[in-house]
Amino acid sequence: MLHTNMALHSGRACSRQYLLHLAHDNVDFRLPEIKALLSLRNQSFDTSETFIEKSPFWQLNGLSEDDIRSVMSRTVCGKSAFELWGHGRTTDELKRSLLAYPAESMAPYLQQNSTYKINVYTFNKTLEFKDRISKIDALDFLPFEGKVNLKDPDHIFCLLEDYGSDPNDIPDDPFHLYFGRWIADGQRELIRSHSVKKRHFIGNTSMDAGLSFIMANHAKVKADDLVYDPFVGTGSLLVACSHFGAYVCGTDIDYNTIHGIGKASRKDQKWRGPDENIRANLRQYGNESLYVDVMVSDASKAVWRKNPLFDCIVTDRMFLQTEGL
Numbered sequence: 387m388l389h390t391n392m393a394l395h396s397g398r399a400c401s402r403q404y405l406l407h408l409a410h411d412n413v414d415f416r417l418p419e420i421k422a423l424l425s426l427r428n429q430s431f432d433t434s435e436t437f438i439e440k441s442p443f444w445q446l447n448g449l450s451e452d453d454i455r456s457v458m459s460r461t462v463c464g465k466s467a468f469e470l471w472g473h474g475r476t477t478d479e480l481k482r483s484l485l486a487y488p489a490e491s492m493a494p495y496l497q498q499n500s501t502y503k504i505n506v507y508t509f510n511k512t513l514e515f516k517d518r519i520s521k522i523d524a525l526d527f528l529p530f531e532g533k534v535n536l537k538d539p540d541h542i543f544c545l546l547e548d549y550g551s552d553p554n555d556i557p558d559d560p561f562h563l564y565f566g567r568w569i570a571d572g573q574r575e576l577i578r579s580h581s582v583k584k585r586h587f588i589g590n591t592s593m594d595a596g597l598s599f600i601m602a603n604h605a606k607v608k609a610d611d612l613v614y615d616p617f618v619g620t621g622s623l624l625v626a627c628s629h630f631g632a633y634v635c636g637t638d639i640d641y642n643t644i645h646g647i648g649k650a651s652r653k654d655q656k657w658r659g660p661d662e663n664i665r666a667n668l669r670q671y672g673n674e675s676l677y678v679d680v681m682v683s684d685a686s687k688a689v690w691r692k693n694p695l696f697d698c699i700v701t702d703r704m705f706l707q708t709e710g711l
């Protein structure tokens with residue numbers, strides 16, 4: 387069967403499809419993030435008629451594996467990306483789709499001298515171990531020739547099943563199934579490593595780490611850009627932008643925040659310590675060399691002579707104070 391399909395596919399270039407598995411938070415920010423990251427490579431995300439923005443799985447067409455790796459090297463909304471080998475609404479449809487995938491595209495990853503493992507990921511359903519194993523066993527029609535290695539495989543494959551988004555109405559069978567070769571994970575780890583809970587200098591309105599990175603991605607901040615935050619606060623957005631290699635600066639109307647003095651925001655601490663400031667926040671993540679400066683200034687009053695001075699302005703402003711009010 388696979389052989390027949392190989393013949394069917396030979397003679398025409400097969401454009402690869404990729405599958406993006408997205409985190410189910412900040413749902414409205416996911417599409418602008420992925421579009422912005424693709425545009426950094428002069429690529430666009432062509433959403434088809436069947437595209438469902440709220441779905442945890444998006445199919446991407448017309449892109450290269452390098453495009454996908456580039457997106458995954460920055461995305462906070464994307465969890466993992468796969469080269470999509472097949473998909474369908476039922477197990478039979480998935481099987482037909484997989485058997486139709488060009489054998490020559492699969493072959494490099496199924497060699498006798500390579501090792502592999504298959505993961506099963508289910509969205510909105512938890513499967514018992516034995517059910518996972520039987521789902522993996524059911525894929526035995528694929529011509530895997532290498533040995534299984536669960537700890538350090540050369541190639542990782544994944545069966546992903548979508549059971550919808552209603553936790554109160556989980557169907558027996560998935561609405562959609564996908565199978566693909568894992569390519570890369572996104573940067574969800576940044577949410578933990580840059581959590582404001584472990585941040586040196588924080589304030590009452592310090593921006594959440596995940597959102598800060600998403601904003602830096604939306605703004606397409608890149609290495610050597612000069613980024614300005616006019617409502618800089620404790621500099622969470624500067625932390626995120628400097629992570630992507632930008633030089634950063636900011637202003638804030640609040641003297642104490644800019645100078646890192648005054649009352650601390652932590653429960654167990656009364657006053658800010660001697661080095662609680664934005665520069666120290668960048669130092670914490672190894673990016674002090676990208677710190678330009680911060681100063682006290684009312685953003686409602688123009689102070690910059692040259693316009694545009696900055697490559698990018700990234701900011702979040704909840705309340706605008708003005709001097710004298």
Ligand SMILES: C[S@@+](CC[C@H](N)C(=O)[O-])C[C@H]1O[C@@H](n2cnc3c(N)ncnc32)[C@H](O)[C@@H]1O
Nearest residue numbers: 592593617619620622638639640684685706707
């Ligand atoms: C939502 S906070 C920004 C928080 C910041 N992103 C962080 O992570 O700490 C808004 C900031 O705007 C500042 N602000 C309010 N009005 C301002 C003004 N007219 N000019 C400059 N800064 C102002 C406040 O002092 C506050 O620090």
